[in-house]
Amino acid sequence: MDTNQLWKDRFQYHIRMVSRYMRLIFNDHLAFAFIFFVAAFAYFYQAWLETVPDTFPVEWLMAVIVGSLLTYSPVRTFFKEADTVFLLPVENKLRPYIRNALVYSFVMQSYWIAIALFALTPLYLQIYDEVSARYMLVMIAFSLVLKVGNLISTWFMQKTRDMRSHYLDGIVRFVINGFMVYFLAIGAPLYACAGAVLLIGLNGFNYAYLFKRYTLPWDRLIDQEDAKLQMFYRIANMSTDVPDLKRKPKKRHGLVRLVTGRMPIRREQTFKYLYAITFIRSGDYFGMYLRLVALALFFVFWVPAFWGKVLFAVLFLFMSGFQFIAIYNHHRTVEWLKLYPVAADVRRKAVHQLILVIMVVQVVVTTIAFVWASDWLNALIYLSITAAFTVLFEAFYVRGRIQAFKG
Known part of the structure; x- marks a missing residue:
């Protein structure tokens, strides 16, 4: 066996696979957000020096x-x-x-x-x-x-x-x-x-x-x-469907009970319950959300200028909302979900509500950080900007992306 040739074959296959997914990832709005983040970071990093x-x-x-x-x-x-x-x-x-x-x-x-x-x-x-x-x-x-x-x-x-x-x-x-x-x-x-x-x-x-x-x-x-x-x-799945992705849920019983404990047991709550525990227990979403919030808090305290703080906070708010639109297709291979006696609009509404909630939570957390890092007036200005951004982003961008999904 020529093990050197075996390595070359596997290396070429790996490069083709990575290149294919990277093109899909950076063809989306995430590429623009990344370039914007690097440019803004360089500017404020120079000012901080x-x-x-x-x-x-x-x-x-x-x-x-x-x-x-x-x-x-x-x-x-x-x-x-x-x-x-x-x-x-x-x-x-x-x-x-x-x-x-x-x-x-x-x-x-x-x-x-x-x-x-x-x-x-x-x-x-x-x-x-x-x-x-x-x-x-x-x-x-x-x-x-x-x-x-x-x-x-x-x-x-x-x-x-x-x-x-x-x-x-x-x-x-x-x-x-x-x-x-x-x-x-x-x-x-x-x-x-x-x-x-x-x-x-x-x-x-x-x-x-x-x-x-x-x-x-x-x-x-x-x-x-x-x-x-x-x-x-998992990273590629945030922007496109990855059929080879293996999902390993985590328990997190306490957090699941805290979020779903007061949900009423009604038909229209079916997908709200499903996507809530998916967001918490999946190895993809909850950890990513915590990291994005932590990065937003870091830049709120690190960037000296007020509008720089707002810029980074809104950027990470956009990334939170953008990344979790993919949760709509998380259970796409589970055929028995189609047997639910629930209309498709209920499923879309559940995803809308989930994204709205996680963005609102992030706005509240970063607003509190603004009070510490700046003052009450700047915190109120930031709250007004991000509240408007959240409503418009959810109403237009998220709605359009979800409507484009099949099923």
Whole structure:
């Protein structure tokens, strides 16, 4: 078996799949919102830099952010369930395949490190204005070398099923990575090199006591690969239908009882109840909503200008309403829903009400944040703007999108 060719085939299939969904994602209004967000963030980030005190701990911020990106180093293998039958006999011949997997993982994850360093560089140079451009290139190169070491360490750790060992390895590498980035930021590269020696020693220990002693845990590697693929599918499903998406509901009994406990048991409440527990228990929607609200709160407190706060808050309000229109088709493969003796308008109305409620809750939460971050008058202005935006968005945009759905 030519495992090198096997990797090329799976890599090409993966690229075609990702490209197809990315075109669908960024053909929608989400692309405009993303570009608008980046432009607005850059503008207010530049304005914020002018007010940063010289005592701002940028080196610790870099240590936490870049150290986390270095520590989190999963290896994409593209393994499938059938590999437990067809690749298990040739496990000792998979070295070219694994080498390509490490190279691909390094290239993809290096983008995030480069983006983080690119975003943090203006802040870093604001505090350390004597640093040269050559030293910044050294920091980037050193970080990429550290990423290689972390990827190798992560792959060596894959051989063990002991999760305590995985957690311990992650904590140790995070501490080492964080301090290496910190020492680089304060201009002490020799201490950073000492940390690199520790990372090399950790890799040697993992290789001798784990990698050489055990075989590949195929079931665990396949589950990890499937989890990464499903994560991408969940993101794509916010903009288009993804037939291969697997949905794993979460319990959240207390929150379900809190939301549905007072709903009257009537026919017209059928889909309101269904979509309420779908929003709460699905692994897609509730977590995404909390993250969007958290980001809106962050920018309300971080952006200095009032209209900048309003701009970001409205942007994330739009993203909340836009993302959850897809909940209408969440149960599209469940045929028995068509047997409900309920009109289709009741189903559409339930989705309208759900989106209206989550947007109103977000408006209330961010308005309270405006009171703390600004004053009552600005909070009332923001409330008026977002209330009007919510009503118009739900009445026109959401209604048009839902009416376009079939069924």
